[in-house]
Amino acid sequence: MMGNPxxxxxxxVILSAVLFVMGVLGVLVRRNAIMIFMxxxxxxxxxxxxxxxxxxxxxxxxxxxxxxFVMTVAAAEVAVGLxxxxxxxxxxxxxxxxxxxxxxx
Amino acid sequence: xxxxxxxxxxxxxxxxxxxxxxxxxxxxxxxxxxxxxASVAAASAFxxxxxxxxALSRFGYEAAVINPPVLTSWISIPSANIEIPWQFxxxxxxxxxxxxxxxxxxxxxxYAIGYMHGDSRFVRFFMYLNLFLxxxxxxxxxxxxxxxxxxxxxxxxxSFLLIGFWFDRKRGDGWKNSNAARKAFxxxxxxxxxxxxxIFMTFWTFGTLDYYKPGEPVHAAxxxxxxxxxxxxxxxxxxxxxxxxxxxxHSTTAYAGPKGIFGxxxxxxxxxxxxxxxxxxxxxxxxxTLIVLFLLIGVTGxxxxxxxxxxxxxxxAGPTPVSALIHAATMVTSGxxxxxRSSVFxxxxxxxxxxxxxxxxxxxxxxxxxxxGQWDIKKVLAYSTVSQLGFMVAAxxxxxxxxxxxxLITHAFFKALLFLGSGSVIHAxxxxxxxxxxxxxxxxGAHDPSLAHDDHTAEHALHAIADDIGAHGDPxxxxxxxxxxxxxxxxxxxxxxxxPIPETAEHEAVxxxxxxxxxxxxxxxxxxxxxxxxxxxxxxxxxxxxSGFWSKDEIIGAALRSGFTNGELKGFIAFVLLLLAAxxxxxxxxxxxxxxxxxxxxxxxAENAPESVNLMTIPLIVLxxxxxxxxxxxxxxxxxxxxxxxxxxxxxxxVFLLALRSQRRxxxxxxxxxxxxxxxxxxxxxxxxxxxxxxxxxxLEHSVGATMNLGPFNPLLAIIALVVAVGGILLAExxxxxxxxxxxxxxxxxxxxxxTRPAFALANAKGYTDAIYGAxxxxxxxxxxxxxxDRLDWDFWHNWFHxxxxxxxxxxxxxxxxxxxxxxxIDRLFLLxxxxxxxxxxxxxxxxxxxxxxxxxxxxxxxxLVIFLILFPxxxxxxxx
Numbered sequence: 001m002m003g004n005p006x007x008x009x010x011x012x013v014i015l016s017a018v019l020f021v022m023g024v025l026g027v028l029v030r031r032n033a034i035m036i037f038m039x040x041x042x043x044x045x046x047x048x049x050x051x052x053x054x055x056x057x058x059x060x061x062x063x064x065x066x067x068x069f070v071m072t073v074a075a076a077e078v079a080v081g082l083x084x085x086x087x088x089x090x091x092x093x094x095x096x097x098x099x100x101x102x103x104x105x
Numbered sequence: 106x107x108x109x110x111x112x113x114x115x116x117x118x119x120x121x122x123x124x125x126x127x128x129x130x131x132x133x134x135x136x137x138x139x140x141x142x143a144s145v146a147a148a149s150a151f152x153x154x155x156x157x158x159x160a161l162s163r164f165g166y167e168a169a170v171i172n173p174p175v176l177t178s179w180i181s182i183p184s185a186n187i188e189i190p191w192q193f194x195x196x197x198x199x200x201x202x203x204x205x206x207x208x209x210x211x212x213x214x215x216y217a218i219g220y221m222h223g224d225s226r227f228v229r230f231f232m233y234l235n236l237f238l239x240x241x242x243x244x245x246x247x248x249x250x251x252x253x254x255x256x257x258x259x260x261x262x263x264s265f266l267l268i269g270f271w272f273d274r275k276r277g278d279g280w281k282n283s284n285a286a287r288k289a290f291x292x293x294x295x296x297x298x299x300x301x302x303x304i305f306m307t308f309w310t311f312g313t314l315d316y317y318k319p320g321e322p323v324h325a326a327x328x329x330x331x332x333x334x335x336x337x338x339x340x341x342x343x344x345x346x347x348x349x350x351x352x353x354x355h356s357t358t359a360y361a362g363p364k365g366i367f368g369x370x371x372x373x374x375x376x377x378x379x380x381x382x383x384x385x386x387x388x389x390x391x392x393x394t395l396i397v398l399f400l401l402i403g404v405t406g407x408x409x410x411x412x413x414x415x416x417x418x419x420x421x422a423g424p425t426p427v428s429a430l431i432h433a434a435t436m437v438t439s440g441x442x443x444x445x446r447s448s449v450f451x452x453x454x455x456x457x458x459x460x461x462x463x464x465x466x467x468x469x470x471x472x473x474x475x476x477x478g479q480w481d482i483k484k485v486l487a488y489s490t491v492s493q494l495g496f497m498v499a500a501x502x503x504x505x506x507x508x509x510x511x512x513l514i515t516h517a518f519f520k521a522l523l524f525l526g527s528g529s530v531i532h533a534x535x536x537x538x539x540x541x542x543x544x545x546x547x548x549x550g551a552h553d554p555s556l557a558h559d560d561h562t563a564e565h566a567l568h569a570i571a572d573d574i575g576a577h578g579d580p581x582x583x584x585x586x587x588x589x590x591x592x593x594x595x596x597x598x599x600x601x602x603x604x605p606i607p608e609t610a611e612h613e614a615v616x617x618x619x620x621x622x623x624x625x626x627x628x629x630x631x632x633x634x635x636x637x638x639x640x641x642x643x644x645x646x647x648x649x650x651x652s653g654f655w656s657k658d659e660i661i662g663a664a665l666r667s668g669f670t671n672g673e674l675k676g677f678i679a680f681v682l683l684l685l686a687a688x689x690x691x692x693x694x695x696x697x698x699x700x701x702x703x704x705x706x707x708x709x710x711a712e713n714a715p716e717s718v719n720l721m722t723i724p725l726i727v728l729x730x731x732x733x734x735x736x737x738x739x740x741x742x743x744x745x746x747x748x749x750x751x752x753x754x755x756x757x758x759x760v761f762l763l764a765l766r767s768q769r770r771x772x773x774x775x776x777x778x779x780x781x782x783x784x785x786x787x788x789x790x791x792x793x794x795x796x797x798x799x800x801x802x803x804x805l806e807h808s809v810g811a812t813m814n815l816g817p818f819n820p821l822l823a824i825i826a827l828v829v830a831v832g833g834i835l836l837a838e839x840x841x842x843x844x845x846x847x848x849x850x851x852x853x854x855x856x857x858x859x860x861t862r863p864a865f866a867l868a869n870a871k872g873y874t875d876a877i878y879g880a881x882x883x884x885x886x887x888x889x890x891x892x893x894x895d896r897l898d899w900d901f902w903h904n905w906f907h908x909x910x911x912x913x914x915x916x917x918x919x920x921x922x923x924x925x926x927x928x929x930x931i932d933r934l935f936l937l938x939x940x941x942x943x944x945x946x947x948x949x950x951x952x953x954x955x956x957x958x959x960x961x962x963x964x965x966x967x968x969x970l971v972i973f974l975i976l977f978p979x980x981x982x983x984x985x986x
Contacts, residue, residue: 027961036957101955 012053019046033085033095037078044074109160110169110195113246116153116203120146120238127235131228140218143231147214147238151207157200166807168196170248170319180251189314192248196323198808201801202245202442205514209434209521210238212724216525217426219720220532230270230424237263237431244439249314250304250366253443257300257407260436265290267431268423285422292416296406300443303399307366310373310380310392316446317365323808367449374453393450397457400447401464408440409491410468410498415874417491421483425528428483433490433524434517441494441513444501448809452504462502462675466664466682469495471872473689477696478853478868481619482527485697488871489645490520492686496660499679505663506809507802512660514801515652515735519644522728526638529717529725530701533631535618538710616710621700625707631716635702637729642698644732646691647830649823652735657687658826662819684829691833699841738801 019042026039048067055063089095123146127139134142161167171193179191193199214234221230237260244256269286273279308314317323364372370393379386404410409417420432431437444451444461451458469492476488493516500509617623628635644651647658661683667676706712716722840854855865867873 024961024965028958028965097957100957104953104955 009053009057013050016046016050016053019043019049022046031096031098033088033097036097037081037085040081041074041078044070109164110157110171110193112153113157113171113193113195114173116150116157116207116246117239117242119150119153120235120242122146124232124235124239127228127232131232134228136218136222136227139228139231140214143235144211144214144218146235147207147211150238150242151204151211154200154203154207157195158204161195161197161200161807162804166197166804168194168317168323168808170194170315170317170321172319186312189249189251191252192315192319193246194248194316195246196808197804197806198442198445199246201510201514201805202438203242205438205517206238206241206245206435209517209728210234210430212727213426213430213434213521213525216429216528216721216724217424219718220426220528221424222718226270230267233263233266233270234426234430237267237436241435241439245442248316248365250307250316251314253446254297254300254304257403257439257443258297260431260439261290261293261297261407264293264420264427264431264436267427268420270423270427282422285416285419289416289420292413293406296403296413299399299402299404299406303396303403306392306396306399309382310389310396311366311369313366313369315365316367318363318368320362321364321368322360367447370449370453390453394454394457397444397447397450397454398460400443400450401457401461404440404444404461404498405464406440407443408437408494408498410440410464410495411471414468414472414491415878418484418487418871421481421487425483425524425531428487429521429524429528432487433520437490437494438497438513438517441497441501441509444498445506445510445809448506451501458502458504459675460502462499462679465495465498465500465502466679466686467495468492469499469686470682470689471495473686473693475868475871475874476693477689477855478865478870479693480621480869481617482530482621482624482697482701483524483619485621485693486520486523486527489523489690489693490516492690493520493645496657496683496686499683500660500663503660503663503667503676503679505660507805508656508659508663510805511738511801512653512656514738515644515656515732518728518735519641519651519653519732522637522641522725522732523645525721525725525728526634526641529631529634529721530624530627530638530714531618532717532721533627533634533714534624534708534710537630537712537714538616538618538708540713540715541709616708618710621697623708624701624711626703626705627711627714628702630706630711630714633716633722633725637722637725638702639698640729640732642694644735646694646834647687647826648834649827650736652732652738654823654827654830655736658823661687661826662822665819665822684826687826688829688833691830692837695834695837696841699837 023039023041023043023046026042027036030036030039048070051063051067051070055061055067085095088100092099123143126142126146127134131139173191173193178188180187180189182188214231217230217234221227224230240256240259240263242256244253244260247253247256265286268289269283271279272283272286274282304314360368370389373380373389374393378389380389380392381387382392402413405413417432417437421428423432451461472488472491472495476485476492479485479488493512497509497512497516500506500512640651644653647654661680664676664680664683667673668678668680669676706714853865853869855861856869870876
């Protein structure tokens, strides 16, 4: 196996899970759109970490490959998301996500 | 003959064409043109009838049934075995009627051009007249009852239209006229019911309505009635396909083809068949008696017999040419035609003929009596017409068809003459009235001496008046003025004082130009009218040798033979009643002459009355000629009738030349006279070629058969009849001879005498017929209609049924359906799901908070759930395994 084999897979998975949970909590708790955005990024990266870890574990490159895709999509997502946030800000002079509840039934 | 008679549809279509031309071009043609078109149409129809007459007498009197080129099949329902073709019957009977209708009709058309001059509906009048001729000719030329019925109703319609022609006269006269028209129409509907019943029964019995089938001989039918032993007649026709009869398609005589109703009736009589009506079998004799009685109801309506005669006197509200043509000469005789056509039925129904005779004779005497007490010049003539029709109907009842027809023809001549004469008088008096008021007395006085000639022969008078008109052409003498129609009523402010005016109540209100009390002395003022009127009067009274003498004598002779030779009750009754009626006839006619023409004028109007225009007097003269010579039609002496007609033609030619001499101003008058002359010459030539045509009796026998009840001329009877007539005239002369000035208050001498007053009052009140009919029919009818209108229609039908049952019922039903059913039931049922959905959605909308957090959390929970579901089997394995 490549790299340091002494670090077992569980560590990676746990870290990934922690990061993911942090991301989820961020999305659920924060009201600032940018913070939520960052939390979403955190979740994506948590997933990327898990993918990379399992890729190293099984010696299969498709994990890496998948990560690249995720990163590409995330970049695109950031572009669109930030643009949206800018647009919202222009509209409302605020990026407080709780003020965006026009869809309330 | 068959081929020649195919021109018969023309006799109907020519007057119809005249009507259509006037309908389309009437406005452009102007009065003269319209009158000319109508008169030429009538004259041409006369020409066609004359040609048919010629053909019949030339080709052995062979009757023909003609299918017109168009409308060959009229009513055809093969599944129900009903086949009623539109066919014309040409035989001596129908041709006789055609000649009378078109001949007298032509003269009256010409007269009407003068009479209706200036009327606002001139065109319409002539359209109606032509339409009338067309329908009348359909009536007489029909070959089945239904077609006759079409004509019958058509002439009724025209009669209605023409009686009410002046429906818009002022001062309630319009109402009077239109009421008279309605009365005629309604009373005739009662009669039509009888005719229709007869038609239905005939159809039920024989399965056809055709009088004769094509090719069927008349005499084959008649032989059976007179001879009980069947003598086959060797005449045969081969035409005609399968018989349409459902009841009796049998024949035992030599003629084997299909038979019309009369042929079938004779076969059935010979076999003594019964006809099934409902559940009962009725012997054919009884059936025929019923048919004849129903026909009689129709006849009493159309020919104005008791009890339906009441419309005819009122019908005189129409213009005088209408009274002359429709209500004296032609339409009212259609009942006679109908019964003569049905002579086979009559012969089989002695009980019915008894009724017919009694009805006829009763009508004759009753109407003759009523005529004694009338003041209106036309009413006298109207009742006279009813009375004379009674003579004819009685004659038919006695089986003397030829006598009836003879009287029908002569009556058409002299009664048309009298009516036209009365029209001339009325016209003149109206005009004189107007003249007197318009010009004052000076001018009237200036006219008077020139016209008050001492002695007048007809010719002298004719010259005098012709010169008078020709010389100074005074338009007032021709009275061209348009307002003659209203002249009679312009006298509301009648305040004349110079002349003795009868002081009856109605005279103070409105001047009545038809009231004989307003006349008198017209002999000097209108010589042509007077002399022709006198001829008509004498002919009607039955003075030798005028036409009425011969025809009336034949009827009374028939009654005498029937009563005393054959010992029949009906003949005895008829003889007594008719002789008395003849006495009345002479009496009331002479009374009229006395009132109208003799003595001196009793009003200014009569003093200033001018003679009528030539257009009106020429027909009078021609008709007078016919009234004189008409008796020759049936003189059984072998006199060539052609010669007679040529005499008439020469007479007409003289008149025509006279007319032409004085009539420079109006070409059309001369043209019409010329037309007339041509017509008469055509007939004369036709007669001449028909080489010594037989008398009317023999002539009609070819159609009616050998049941004519001929008898020898009875000199004693002729003397009796003459004595009666002269007696009537002398008595009238004795009573009315000292008439001038009238007895106080314009009372009739009969009224002035205490012993005759009730009788006069009875006659004057028309025998209280109007009161009786009012009490028996009108009032109950009115009460019944009032009851029906108030109780049944308003109270029951409107108030109860409509308002309560329908309106309220509907409301209640609507309320019930609307509130409990629709709103509470159906609406709720269907609102339930919608409410449920709304409630559910109200609950569910809470899920959509709009907060991203919520959605995210939801998603998280969902993801966890999915993961749990995926992992659950593994967990179970772990736990269970």
